[in-house]
Amino acid sequence: MAKPRVALDIEIPSDVKYIEQVVELATRQCRELQMPPKKCSLNVPVALSEALSNAIIRGNRNGKGKHVRVRAVVSDDAIVFDVADEGPDFDMEKMRVEPTAENVMREDGRGLFLMYRLMDRVEHIRNRGNVIRLTLRRE
Amino acid sequence: MSFSISKQGDVVVVDVEGQLIVGNRQELKQKVLDELERGEKKFLIDFSQTGYIDSSGLGVLVSLSKKIREQGGELRLANLNDDLQTLFELTKLDTLFQISDSRERALESF
Numbered sequence: 001m002a003k004p005r006v007a008l009d010i011e012i013p014s015d016v017k018y019i020e021q022v023v024e025l026a027t028r029q030c031r032e033l034q035m036p037p038k039k040c041s042l043n044v045p046v047a048l049s050e051a052l053s054n055a056i057i058r059g060n061r062n063g064k065g066k067h068v069r070v071r072a073v074v075s076d077d078a079i080v081f082d083v084a085d086e087g088p089d090f091d092m093e094k095m096r097v098e099p100t101a102e103n104v105m106r107e108d109g110r111g112l113f114l115m116y117r118l119m120d121r122v123e124h125i126r127n128r129g130n131v132i133r134l135t136l137r138r139e
Numbered sequence: 140m141s142f143s144i145s146k147q148g149d150v151v152v153v154d155v156e157g158q159l160i161v162g163n164r165q166e167l168k169q170k171v172l173d174e175l176e177r178g179e180k181k182f183l184i185d186f187s188q189t190g191y192i193d194s195s196g197l198g199v200l201v202s203l204s205k206k207i208r209e210q211g212g213e214l215r216l217a218n219l220n221d222d223l224q225t226l227f228e229l230t231k232l233d234t235l236f237q238i239s240d241s242r243e244r245a246l247e248s249f
Contacts, residue, residue, distance in 0.1 A: 016161045019161065019162055042225060053195065
């Protein structure tokens, strides 16, 4: 069994314009690991994009001078993304909304639901800010 | 990523090239609302050249759908790839929008 390795470690300013570039780097990693195509074209881009926009908009509240750090660690069986902001604590479970016929017309509130559905595991770790840890099996 | 707008008959067709995400959703919204304000009623968004859509992008589509309906118009979608189809099914948005598998079929459906 190979030792887990850091495949990505970058820090971006709190601005949504950087999301697409980070997602592209992560997606490239996913393809290089020869993960299933759908995981590279759907699961990783959408879930990571949601985690990043949450960190920038809700965590850091678009604060100038604040940053979001993204790390990806690859092991034999999974890729794990840590998305860290500098914001106050929040209750992730309370913010998660399952789509129903009644709330389908909502304009927001789908981000956390998508993260949970597209990743094998989602964790909220309270550090100096918040860390959202997304785990996706490689197979 | 960009949005191009063209007119096919009386339908405004919007092509989404690249991603529809939190960083560019406002641009799409404004372009469609500008056309709506000019009196256009029929809108088709074509996703044949689209990569992925995040929850903000999905939210903008819902918002546009509501605003267009309020003005007595219609919004239809075309050419969702397998990934986008999955996204719409997961979020149940496939029940909200009329989705065609080609631009031609979508245009004929108005």
